[in-house]
Amino acid sequence: MLDNRIENDGNNEVDEGRKRVKFFVEEGGAGGGVDPPPRRYPRMSNSNINSTKRADVDGILVALSNRHYHADSTITTRGQGQRTLLWRIAAGLAIVLLCRSFLTVDVSPPDPPPINRDSSSSSLSSSSMSMSMSTTGSGTYRGMPWHNERTVSVETLRETNFARCDVHAVLGEDGTSVISDWIFLEEMPAVNVIVHTLEGKYVVFKQRKYAIPGETLSPVGGFIDVGESPNTAAKREVLEELGLGSRRTLRAIREEFKGEGERYDNGRSIRGDDDPRGTTTLKVEEIVRIISDNANPPVYDNYGLMDGFSRSIPNVDYDADWVYLGRYRTAANRGGGFLYSYLLTNAVPLVPGGGTINYNGNGDDEDQSIILLDEDDVIKALAGGKFQEVKWAATFALAMLHIRGGMPACCGSKTE
Structure with a gap:
């Protein structure tokens, strides 16, 4: 008789569980003040919900029949929270790496095309291509340097007989500000x-x-x-x-x-x-x-x-x-x-x-x-x-x- 009561009690709990699961799946809410089991996978579309109901109900009925519903619910909720946290961390790292990849893209111009030389021309040596090579034609610029009422000062960087590179300090159009790095090229x-x-x-x-x-x-x-x-x-x-x-x-x-x-x-x-x-x-x-x-x-x-x-x-x-x-x-x-x-x-x-x-x-x-x-x-x-x-x-x-x-x-x- 005790076994019958236990069996009846189990059947009653199963029936109650069916009602709660049915309300949760179909209405999207919690029934009778009892928290619904956590969602283990994304919400399905209406076309797939019938196949999903059976899987949900079977899983929950097994838990109820073994008297492990609450423990399983607690463990699952904690596991889902941990997985959610891990997903958020992974997503954040992915965003950081993606931003770094964009920020480190090489946007420098392509290398100039190689210098073509015919067979009669001598090849360029590394010393002749060096930026520190000595220049020819250096001397004193022979022209008349430019200045006007806005010129504050002039500093010469380099000059030859035919040209000169200067840095001017130029009074701004407002009459008060000064542009101190105005590159200016003098040429005959x-x-x-x-x-x-x-x-x-x-x-x-x-x-x-x-x-x-x-x-x-x-x-x-x-x-x-x-x-x-x-x-x-x-x-x-x-x-x-x-x-x-x-x-x-x-x-x-x-x-x-x-x-x-x-x-x-x-x-x-x-x-x-x-x-x-x-x-x-x-x-x-x-x-x-x-x-x-x-x-x-x-x-x-x-x-x-x-x-x-x-x-x-x-x-x-x-x-x-x-x-x-x-x-x-x-x-x-x-x-x-x-x-x-x-x-x-x-x-x-x-x-x-x-x-x-x-x-x-x-x-x-x-x-x-x-x-x-x-x-x-x-x-x-x-x-x-x-x-x-x-x-x-x-x-x-x-x-x-x-x-x-x-x-x-x-x-x-x-x-x-």
């Missing part, structure tokens, strides 16, 4: 000249430059010597590099050497017209002297900058073949020197062979070849980015603007 003023021959061709260089990838097209150009006017520098550069000049310069040469017919036109009579077909044994240096003797010293404006158009001697004929296209700062805030742009039209040969024999530039890269382009070719080259320096492209664009009638007369379309 330079000229660019677009040369258009009497035959209607544009003379262009194809060359390589240290800071330009691959080959580029360029006009004639070079630094202005100390005490030289921009216009004289333009004439000298065209003469040295191409042996060309204006028709007026040609007449001046004939006038200068009219008693030395054997040195010009190969002994033919010296004519006063603009015939460019003669040859000469004159040296470039002699013609440069004629250009310099007939030129004017540079004129300076209120900022101490040379004017590329004004003349120190008034009422002298202008050379109609030379067109002044303007003066331009190459880097608005960082210096870079000033560029004077010119166009030479109707260019004629002044010396045979084109320029100084074995012409050696002024320390810059000067390995170049000459090509002739018509106007359409120049426009296509401009549009295609073949002139890879902005000063060259701008000077050619200004020349095309003038030739096509777009350059206003106010800008001084003719020069000395």
Whole structure:
């Protein structure tokens, strides 16, 4: 009889357990004040809940029949709490490692491509590539350093004959703050000249430059010597590099050497017209002297900058073949020197062979070849980015603007 009571009591507890489990599974709450058994796996969707009910009920009934429900519930709750804590710790570590991986990503630029050398070129040794290698061409900068009312101080870091790197302290636009680390590059003023021959061709260089990838097209150009006017520098550069000049310069040469017919036109009579077909044994240096003797010293404006158009001697004929296209700062805030742009039209040969024999530039890269382009070719080259320096492209664009009638007369379309 005692066994029957125990069996009945067990059956009653099982029935009560079924009711509580049914309420927990179907209604999502606790019944009769008794805590439901802990969830051992994620909540299922409605489509899977029927299959889940049987597993839940069977497990709980086994616990109730063995009189271990409360102990099992307590142990399971503690185990679940420990597992939850471990999961949180693991998730936190994963987040930390993920953040570290993002923070340590290498965002540095890729290494530059290897230097290609043909078989005729010697390979670069490690000593020649060293950043501590000695530099050539060092000296004292020959130009006029820039400063204005906002310049507080200037410290020179390094200089050569043609350039200088400074650190300026500059007064801010508010008039009180000072920018003490203003990097500024001084560079000698330079000229660019677009040369258009009497035959209607544009003379262009194809060359390589240290800071330009691959080959580029360029006009004639070079630094202005100390005490030289921009216009004289333009004439000298065209003469040295191409042996060309204006028709007026040609007449001046004939006038200068009219008693030395054997040195010009190969002994033919010296004519006063603009015939460019003669040859000469004159040296470039002699013609440069004629250009310099007939030129004017540079004129300076209120900022101490040379004017590329004004003349120190008034009422002298202008050379109609030379067109002044303007003066331009190459880097608005960082210096870079000033560029004077010119166009030479109707260019004629002044010396045979084109320029100084074995012409050696002024320390810059000067390995170049000459090509002739018509106007359409120049426009296509401009549009295609073949002139890879902005000063060259701008000077050619200004020349095309003038030739096509777009350059206003106010800008001084003719020069000395």
